[in-house]
Amino acid sequence: VCSDKTGTLTTNRMTVRECHFPQVNEQKAQAPIFPLLAEAIALNSTADLDENGEVLGNVTEGAMLMFLNDNGCKYESIRKNTHMVGQLPFTTMNKFMATCATSAALGGKDAIFVKGAPEFVLSMCSTAYGAELNDAMRADLLNTITTAQRKAMRVLGLAYKEGHAETADDIKAACSDLVWMGCFVIQDPVRSDVPAAVATCLRAGVGIKIVTGDNKETACQIGREIGLLPAEGEIPANAVLTGEEFGALTDEQLTAQVNDLRVLSRAKPMDKLRLVNTLQSKHHVVAVTGDGTNDAPALNHADVGLSMGITGTSVAKEASDIILLDDSFTSITRAIKWGRSLYRNIQKFIVFQLTVNVAACGIAALGPFIGCNLPLTVTQMLWVNLIMDTFAALALATEPPSDDVMNMAPRNKLAFIITPGMSKWILGFGLTFIAALITYVQLMPAEGSADYGHSLTMLFTGFVLLQFWNLFNARVYGTNNSFITGLFANKAFLAIMGIILIGQVLAVEFGGGVFRTVHLSLTDWLILLAATCPVLIVGELIRAIGRAKN
Numbered sequence: 001v002c003s004d005k006t007g008t009l010t011t012n013r014m015t016v017r018e019c020h021f022p023q024v025n026e027q028k029a030q031a032p033i034f035p036l037l038a039e040a041i042a043l044n045s046t047a048d049l050d051e052n053g054e055v056l057g058n059v060t061e062g063a064m065l066m067f068l069n070d071n072g073c074k075y076e077s078i079r080k081n082t083h084m085v086g087q088l089p090f091t092t093m094n095k096f097m098a099t100c101a102t103s104a105a106l107g108g109k110d111a112i113f114v115k116g117a118p119e120f121v122l123s124m125c126s127t128a129y130g131a132e133l134n135d136a137m138r139a140d141l142l143n144t145i146t147t148a149q150r151k152a153m154r155v156l157g158l159a160y161k162e163g164h165a166e167t168a169d170d171i172k173a174a175c176s177d178l179v180w181m182g183c184f185v186i187q188d189p190v191r192s193d194v195p196a197a198v199a200t201c202l203r204a205g206v207g208i209k210i211v212t213g214d215n216k217e218t219a220c221q222i223g224r225e226i227g228l229l230p231a232e233g234e235i236p237a238n239a240v241l242t243g244e245e246f247g248a249l250t251d252e253q254l255t256a257q258v259n260d261l262r263v264l265s266r267a268k269p270m271d272k273l274r275l276v277n278t279l280q281s282k283h284h285v286v287a288v289t290g291d292g293t294n295d296a297p298a299l300n301h302a303d304v305g306l307s308m309g310i311t312g313t314s315v316a317k318e319a320s321d322i323i324l325l326d327d328s329f330t331s332i333t334r335a336i337k338w339g340r341s342l343y344r345n346i347q348k349f350i351v352f353q354l355t356v357n358v359a360a361c362g363i364a365a366l367g368p369f370i371g372c373n374l375p376l377t378v379t380q381m382l383w384v385n386l387i388m389d390t391f392a393a394l395a396l397a398t399e400p401p402s403d404d405v406m407n408m409a410p411r412n413k414l415a416f417i418i419t420p421g422m423s424k425w426i427l428g429f430g431l432t433f434i435a436a437l438i439t440y441v442q443l444m445p446a447e448g449s450a451d452y453g454h455s456l457t458m459l460f461t462g463f464v465l466l467q468f469w470n471l472f473n474a475r476v477y478g479t480n481n482s483f484i485t486g487l488f489a490n491k492a493f494l495a496i497m498g499i500i501l502i503g504q505v506l507a508v509e510f511g512g513g514v515f516r517t518v519h520l521s522l523t524d525w526l527i528l529l530a531a532t533c534p535v536l537i538v539g540e541l542i543r544a545i546g547r548a549k550n
Contacts, residue, residue, distance in 0.1 A: 041068055063186045095117040125179065398496070
């Protein structure tokens with residue numbers, strides 16, 4: 001799973017935790033920088049707040065708008081009363097956004113406001129507001145930024161310069177010799193359920209790779225908090241790469257290292273696609289999460305594309321296979337559990353159905369050679385197919401997803417659905433049923449005798465009851481659980497088993513000439529139940545041995 005960070009692993013509810021601006025003090029409204037800072041926030045943003053204070057648009061920008069509101073400054077009035085000259089939108093390539101507008105704080109002069117990754121913005125600055133931007137100050141600022149990022153907080157740097165530029169290209173060209181204003185430290189905490197979900201995935205053999213545009217320190221801290229990286233000590237070799245390091249790797253180097261990669265920071269959109277292609281070249285089944293238009297290629301090429309239902313763009317949703325309505329990583333874990341459980345339910349039905357078919361075909365083919373021309377009639381075969389195909393499928397389909405599938409290793413997507421273990425079970429029980437039925441046929445009275453019809457009815461009912469008990473085995477196939485585990489919680493399964501048993505009683509007692517049956521006494525029924533139940537007992541012994549080995 002190549003997962004985004006924001007909104008998927010974290011809550012996507014950004015809040016300003018710290019602000020580092022030289023001239024912003026307790027009386028922010030009177031500080032010289034604050035009117036200019038308010039313009040830098042309000043004008044150089046694409047977000048809005050609704051009537052309830054919820055963020056519309058980018059949540060990081062929304063956190064700064066809420067910061068303005070909390071400090072008694074209405075961003076709407078600033079936008080309304082300011083002439084906008086031009087704007088350079090944020091891109092993952094530039095790592096910053098810039099807007100040119102007429103600044104009231106600068107006496108009506110035009111100014112270019114820049115906001116983005118703090119290390120990028122700082123590298124474009126030559127001076128600082130209210131202080132000299134010397135090497136010592138740069139080092140101090142970078143230390144502040146790094147310290148916050150290590151705590152999984154997002155840092156946004158703000159800068160400005162006086163100047164006029166209308167087009168995006170002109171604004172980009174003018175973004176040099178800026179005046180550093182300061183930076184915001186904004187926190188987006190990890191979702192409370194994500195560490196447990198990540199642990200479940202890792203236990204299930206599902207690899208997780210964080211692919212984010214955030215810097216290395218922030219991404220690594222998130223990796224530590226969710227259990228993807230060691231909480232303390234050295235990070236394993238090749239576990240963390242930046243986008244620049246990732247891009248510098250040759251295809252051969254990346255193929256050799258990709259299994260070790262856990263965190264890719266400062267990733268560009270095409271980095272995610274390259275990662276997907278490399279993992280697929282190593283025969284991994286790859287799921288990718290994404291919410292932006294730039295994520296569409298990776299979502300489309302992945303085996304499973306997972307777009308965000310809340311924050312995802314229409315393009316991302318169209319390119320994906322699954323939409324996460326709650327944007328949560330835990331939903332991915334649930335999807336894996338449901339998928340594995342569904343596959344195992346199909347295998348359970350195959351085990352059960354092929355066991356029935358082996359036994360039915362065997363007794364029908366061998367009957368004439370052992371003195372019984374028609375052990376089971378065509379009508380009886382149709383009845384067996386009805387109750388054992390339709391009802392058995394319904395019974396096994398009612399099994400809810402089980403957590404124990406997340407303790408299993410992933411299967412090979414090219415593997416045949418019938419495993420060697422399934423083959424042994426099918427042939428073992430199928431041939432045992434044939435042997436038991438043939439033995440009974442040979443002990444039956446001769447055709448034409450008074451008890452011959454009774455014996456054929458016992459044979460027919462015994463065959464059905466063998467499958468009846470084996471359906472309990474099939475329900476827990478693939479596990480070492482007792483057949484009782486979760487049995488009484490699955491009311492639908494019990495109801496269907498009851499229908500099968502009652503249906504067989506009705507077919508025997510009232511089928512007459514149609515089913516070639518005669519009346520069976522209560523003693524006959526008890527004898528048949530006792531004679532066929534060892535199927536379940538043997539299955540329980542096999543599972544008990546499995547539990548003892550584990």
